[in-house]
Amino acid sequence: MRFFLRIVTVALSAVSVMAANTCKVGGIAGTCISTTSCASSGGTSTAGYCPKDPNNVRCCTYGTCNAKDGRSGNCVSTSACSGTSIAGLCPGPSGIQCCVPKGTSCKVSDGRTGTCVSTSSCSGTSVPGYCPGASNIQCCVSGSSSSSGNLPGLNARQSGYARTIAKVAHTYGVGARGCAVAIATALVESSITVYCNYKVPGSCDLPHDAVGSDHLSVGIFQQQSPMWGTAKQCMDPATSAGLFYKALKGVSGWASMSIGTAAQRVQRSAYPDRYAARANEAVAICAKAY
Template sequence: MSEPSPTPARRGRLLRFGGAVVVLLALAGYLTVQYLTGGPGIPRCTVVSGQSDDESYDFTPEQAVNAATISAVGTNRGMPERAVAIALATAIQESGLRNIRHGDRDSLGLFQQRPSQGWGTTAEIMDPTYAADIFYEHLAKVDDYARLPLTVAAQRVQRSAFPDAYAKHEPDATLLAAALTGRSAATLTCQGPADATVTGGADSVRAALVRDFGRGVLAETGAAVGDADAPASPTAAATASPSTAATGSASASPPSTTASRTVTLPVSAVSATGGADGTTVGERGWELAHWAVANSASLHIERVSYAGREWRAESADSEWSPSDTSAGSDAKASTEEVRIVTGQ
């Protein structure tokens, strides 16, 4: 005897339920794609090759901030670009460049380091600056790491159950390292709205610079706050007293609202005092400029200019363009300074 057919009411409920499931699955798929690739209104960052090979890597602002931190910590330790590429490939594999609070057993953070294995406390490992620093500390102990295959060097630090997993991320990590260390000029861009959940401004930019590069980045470059609409003197900024550089104030009086929007980083003397061995002034300048763009969403950075090129958050294509010399002092066509203009 056959089963009775579903009643019209039951069929209606089944159809509504099935329709709801289809809609939810479609929405989940759409949001996943938009988050990973960057859609309308969703911030996205891209790094391209400095060569004519059309290679590129797309990533999110969250990933950009973490990548910039990893690179800055490495160069601040005097590590070469190859070390930065190894660290970035490792973090892409281990966490997708996200500072996650979960993993295999007690693994945590960007590099999935384990407190039980002596990598540090939970709080330390969840600090991206500390996590990157301890990674480089271990990498530096690997004999001839710069000449080893990337996946071998990473594995000797990580001791992963999947020793060959890092190799597939080498092309993307190499692109990122070239841009974030400054060797590849004007190759990193971000687009989309700033993160509305955080407060930006020049003070936040200086704090983030110290977080990633150490306090020496302010004293070293004479970091100063200037008026976004008036010329800033590189000489005055470079000769600012330590107290002025630390506070970012261009004078003893509190800066005006407009003045507090701009951070000027002279880089003319950097090659002698900062960066990895052999780092040129231009490379250091592009390192700082790309760092600022990578942090643009979280720090509400609107413009970054260096060496006659300018990036604007409001630009539709978000590319580095020739500076408009009629637009103001942040269009400085030299390698003497990086200018960062915030929206707050």
């Protein structure tokens, strides 16, 4: 009988552990378990969150985590995660995983919708310029359209930026001609690349593809910051395109000028003939992207 009672006691203890109360510390879900069990599994015990339990039973949490795609989250049990659970990023039992928010939805210029995820985790096509966060967080879309694939003479990254520039051309009502002026400028200034500049404070903390050092120039159009706008504005493909088109519309008679002349009137470059040399490329790109 004593042996039977001991088995029952052990079984009840196991059930008690399995049915441990849940708790929250700073918004992070945890479990009320003994400090010894928590420490042995790599967690942190916090007193005051399990008032009905013995003194050695405290709220055990496993901290924060970062997914490979740049999303940050909390290490919680999979049952307590309302987002996406990712294994292998947290201490503790296998049921404790990195809980990150579900990917933000996005919509690219050809009308396709997708999700903002890292380029490495996208099983479809990654399109830059439509998602917040690091430069590798891009709109992942599936399927194909007439505007999918690389644009003439451009790689995938450049094509994504060029489509963003073309999309903003619609917003500002400058037509395919205005698109070509912008693309010719972007080809000359940066090869359609997002540059930060170590001379511009904080610019290299923002998403970028390359590092430059020309005066205070940043972004695809190499716009001077803060004269054109903040570093963030000048380095965001869509916003910087808007700044360019706004300046272009301020040039009297720009639509009747040659592409190179219109670009020079906006940029006021020390090398005014460079834009005309890229005009034909720009027209071909906008013929596909606009």
